[in-house]
Amino acid sequence: MKLFLRLLAYVRPYALQALASVLLMAFVGLLDAFRVLLIKPIFDAVLKPSDTTHHLRLINFSFQNFHVQFNLEQVVPGHFHNAWTMVAFALVVSTVIKSFCDYLGTYLSNFAGYGMITDLRNDLYESILRRSVSFFQKHSTGTILSTLINDVERVQFAMSSVMSDFLQQFFTLLFLIVVVILYGGKLAWVLLLFVPVVASSARRIGRNVRTTTRSGQDKLAEIQNILHETVTGNRIVKAFSMERWEMKRFRDAARRLFRANLRSVRAQAISSPLMDAIGATAIALLLLVGRGQIQRGALTEGAFIAFIIAVFKLYDPVRKFALFYNSFQQAAGASSSIFEFMDAQDDVQEKPHAIELKTFQHAFCFRHVNFSYAGDDGPKQVLHDINLEVKRGEVIALVGPSGAGKTTLVNLIPRFFDVSTGQITIDGHDLRDVSLNSLRSQIAKVTQDTILFNDTVRNNIAYGQPDVPKQRIIEAAKAALAHDFILQMPDGYDTVIGEKGFRLSGGERQRLAISRALLKNAPILVLDEATSALDAQSESLVQAALANLMQGRTVFVIAHRLSTVRRATRIAVLEEGRITAIGTYEQLLRNSASFQRLHQLQFFDISEAAVSARNRE
Numbered sequence: 001m002k003l004f005l006r007l008l009a010y011v012r013p014y015a016l017q018a019l020a021s022v023l024l025m026a027f028v029g030l031l032d033a034f035r036v037l038l039i040k041p042i043f044d045a046v047l048k049p050s051d052t053t054h055h056l057r058l059i060n061f062s063f064q065n066f067h068v069q070f071n072l073e074q075v076v077p078g079h080f081h082n083a084w085t086m087v088a089f090a091l092v093v094s095t096v097i098k099s100f101c102d103y104l105g106t107y108l109s110n111f112a113g114y115g116m117i118t119d120l121r122n123d124l125y126e127s128i129l130r131r132s133v134s135f136f137q138k139h140s141t142g143t144i145l146s147t148l149i150n151d152v153e154r155v156q157f158a159m160s161s162v163m164s165d166f167l168q169q170f171f172t173l174l175f176l177i178v179v180v181i182l183y184g185g186k187l188a189w190v191l192l193l194f195v196p197v198v199a200s201s202a203r204r205i206g207r208n209v210r211t212t213t214r215s216g217q218d219k220l221a222e223i224q225n226i227l228h229e230t231v232t233g234n235r236i237v238k239a240f241s242m243e244r245w246e247m248k249r250f251r252d253a254a255r256r257l258f259r260a261n262l263r264s265v266r267a268q269a270i271s272s273p274l275m276d277a278i279g280a281t282a283i284a285l286l287l288l289v290g291r292g293q294i295q296r297g298a299l300t301e302g303a304f305i306a307f308i309i310a311v312f313k314l315y316d317p318v319r320k321f322a323l324f325y326n327s328f329q330q331a332a333g334a335s336s337s338i339f340e341f342m343d344a345q346d347d348v349q350e351k352p353h354a355i356e357l358k359t360f361q362h363a364f365c366f367r368h369v370n371f372s373y374a375g376d377d378g379p380k381q382v383l384h385d386i387n388l389e390v391k392r393g394e395v396i397a398l399v400g401p402s403g404a405g406k407t408t409l410v411n412l413i414p415r416f417f418d419v420s421t422g423q424i425t426i427d428g429h430d431l432r433d434v435s436l437n438s439l440r441s442q443i444a445k446v447t448q449d450t451i452l453f454n455d456t457v458r459n460n461i462a463y464g465q466p467d468v469p470k471q472r473i474i475e476a477a478k479a480a481l482a483h484d485f486i487l488q489m490p491d492g493y494d495t496v497i498g499e500k501g502f503r504l505s506g507g508e509r510q511r512l513a514i515s516r517a518l519l520k521n522a523p524i525l526v527l528d529e530a531t532s533a534l535d536a537q538s539e540s541l542v543q544a545a546l547a548n549l550m551q552g553r554t555v556f557v558i559a560h561r562l563s564t565v566r567r568a569t570r571i572a573v574l575e576e577g578r579i580t581a582i583g584t585y586e587q588l589l590r591n592s593a594s595f596q597r598l599h600q601l602q603f604f605d606i607s608e609a610a611v612s613a614r615n616r617e
Contacts, residue, residue, distance in 0.1 A: 010116035024105030029171025043302030113160030142225020151334035158331035369422035397565035400574035444517035452501035
């Protein structure tokens with residue numbers, strides 16, 4: 001119920017449409033019940049030509065001192081005199097008005113339903129975008145996509161299509177209950193015997209439906225995750241001839257989804273047959289009791305037929321309510337995942353009234369920084385007592401073996417993670433005290449895994465700056481040595497480069513990323529092994545572009561190749577999460593055994609490769 005009420009909160013902007021749809025559906029239910037009332041005069045007067053009465057009584061109900069009488073001629077124009085014309089007029093007019101109200105009510109109900117789901121989807125997407133990096137480490141891409149698409153779709157179906165039908169059936173049920181009581185009298189009390197059975201059965205079935213639906217959604221997320229991995233990594237799959245293995249993974253996951261769906265179907269399918277059995281039993285009992293009422297003259301044939309038809313029509317909403325309940329339980333199961341994502345507590349949170357940074361002026365400092373990743377087996381410490389001060393305009397290079405903590409260290413700079421202990425400051429301000437937007441606007445990043453979007457070259461370079469003049473984009477591309485190859489593309493700067501820029505070479509992708517960083521013009525630059533995956537020719541072009549990018553900026557650069565960090569102001573050597581040495585290239589060659597070892601290993605490999613090449617010649 002809490003989840004449902006929270007979903008209904010999204011209806012507030014559409015309260016006018018929702019209220020109008022409720023009133024219209026109430027009118028639909030009223031007119032549906034009114035048409036059932038017309039059955040009595042049809043059998044008692046219209047189908048008896050000998051009956052010449054002009055008074056067609058629809059309701060004649062008495063209970064102690066309470067009396068209700070209602071004649072058809074009260075709502076029919078006076079120039080209709082005989083029974084047939086009065087009933088025919090009332091039947092046609094009520095049907096036309098009901099149809100119009102049904103159409104308009106359904107439209108407005110769906111308008112409110114789709115509107116609230118659009119807002120819910122937008123809020124969910126915004127909350128996911130604002131989650132910290134650790135959130136994306138905890139949840140797979142398939143799970144996130146399943147929640148955004150499949151879970152929202154479940155809620156959408158319940159709150160739009162099902163809701164409009166539910167409102168109509170609810171008011172139809174309400175007014176038909178009145179008809180049953182008015183025409184059936186004591187017979188109506190027989191139906192109360194079945195209410196506890198219907199309610200308890202629906203509740204038990206709904207609980208099972210909710211559980212099995214959540215299980216099915218989880219299995220669907222597993223399939224989407226496999227699909228995402230194999231599509232994005234299709235080249236690796238083909239290179240290792242793993243098609244059969246991936247097909248087996250997918251089929252196993254599909255089989256698990258199949259079984260989960262069958263469990264859900266078993267839980268849902270029992271509701272309709274159960275309601276059928278209960279309804280048939282109730283009607284059979286009513287026929288037995290009603291026959292005696294007619295024999296005693298307590299009921300006319302027309303009144304009893306109207307009563308039985310009302311019961312039949314009453315049974316239809318009751319049967320559908322079980323389906324509606326199942327749909328709402330499915331929506332509740334789906335919404336629990338949606339609100340779980342929306343309510344997730346970020347590891348990185350911005351303080352209220354955080355400081356808005358001005359342009360970076362002085363220094364970026366690490367003071368006794370320790371950092372641990374949260375793992376299943378407890379926290380795993382990655383950085384130990386990092387102390388480092390980088391002044392404005394300095395180029396600091398981070399070198400060391402894989403797993404030493406270099407990338408983790410630079411990920412603390414834009415505050416993708418918060419330090420476990422210690423402090424990081426920018427111009428004297430603790431990063432935890434400044435706003436995330438103002439901090440990250442000071443930082444540009446170029447990584448080995450270049451992230452490009454399935455959009456035009458222009459929009460990729462101007463990412464985050466849609467209104468920037470084209471001339472500035474061209475200047476950034478020229479500085480990144482990308483302008484020439486862009487002009488050779490079919491549509492130049494308007495060429496769509498494909499998902500992740502797959503239509504470009506590695507060097508071209510890197511130069512587009514450098515163009516994007518140049519256009520951002522941030523004072524702090526992070527280069528995370530930006531040239532490690534390139535061949536010699538591409539690397540030389542990218543190095544030249546990086547030289548342009550680094551001018552006048554404070555730079556943190558990670559590189560495996562020592563040749564790429566010679567121009568660094570200082571080099572920090574990281575081993576097992578600790579800075580073991582810091583100094584210039586020449587100083588480290590003289591004083592750091594770790595740097596000497598890295599230097600010897602790398603340049604020994606280079607000389608050995610050169611000798612092998614000469615021998616092959």
